[in-house]
Amino acid sequence: MIGFYNYTVILTYISFISAVAGIFSAAAMQLRWAIFFLAFSGFCDMFDGKIARMKKDRTEDEKSFGIQIDSLCDMVCFGALPIIICYRLGMDRIYGMAILALYGLAGLIRLGYFNVMEAKRQAEDGGARKYYQGLPITSMAIALPVLFVISPLFPSHLAFVVVLHIVVGLVGFLFVLNFKVRKPSVKEVLLIVGVVAFAVAVIVFAWRSWWELVNSRG
Template identity: 60%
Template sequence: MIGFYDYTVILTYISFASSISGIFLATRGHFNWAIFCLAFSGLCDMFDGKIARTKKNRTEDEKRFGIQIDSLCDVVCFGVFPIVLCYELGMTHFYSIPILIFYGLAGVIRLGYFNVMEEKRQNETSENRKYYQGLPITSMSVALPLLFVFAPLCRGYFLIWLHLLVLAVGVLFITDFRFRKPTNKELAVLVAVVGVAVLRGLLIWKGGRTI
């Protein structure tokens, strides 16, 4: 079989499977489980790079494959999946569709640029990345669950905040600024925050179509 098969890409594939499942759940109106799948995909992505770097004897082809497969899966997990989820949540108006298209396109542009620059960086140094250029596309796996956490405070304006969130995140994908890569402690906090969001969804929303 073509491809590279080892433990370094397992979390990436699990993240992909979770997002595909989330897409199916979102189209059936099970938003609580869909947001769980989005958050779970994000958690997998937070640690897949750390796991990949534990294999010290990776060939150059394996490294390049890892970069490509990670970004290709990210397009689905944090590009297509959030678009479907937000559409099912109510972003169906004539002004909503351009925002969703822009979000998806900005994500693809960001990932394409990241692939080029990351391969160049790895050819120049073996040091771990300390900063990102622009907001990582995986940020939506934290931002959207957090919006759900504060949904009761929106008082009927959830869809407005949802539109603003998608637009803002899309803009930040392609904005040229330095975003510091989270430390292990900060990742632990993110995991806890997303976990609370997911738990709230599973216990309260009960799969309904309204927020």
């Protein structure tokens, strides 16, 4: 079979399968599970590069394949899946769909640019990146679960949808804005994982209780 199937790409493949499950969930209006699969894909993406670099004898073909497959997977996980989720959450008017289309386009441009520059960087100095150029596309795997879990705090669903439009448009714009973002340290990564894991746990396991608590206080 063509392709590579060693442990350096296994998390990328798992991330893709998770995104497909998320797409099915969103299509069936199982939005809590769609958010879960989005966050799980983000979790896999946080560690796939670290695992790949553990293999010191990677060939140039394996390195190049890793760059390409990672971006292709990211376009599905953090491009297509969030678009479908947000459409189902209420971005189903023409202006909302326009924002989602531009979000997807910004992600596509960012990933294509990343592939070109990352291949060039690895050829020159190799090693792990210290900075991101522009906001990483995986950021939506953090922003959307957190926004979803605080959605009961909004005064109305309309208010939540308005904020959702703003967040999606802003995140998409930051994908292609030329600025540097320092890669998070191990402690910062663990903190991010903890926050998103908590949000996802609330969404999946305690959503009804969370709604009742908020409504009782309102």
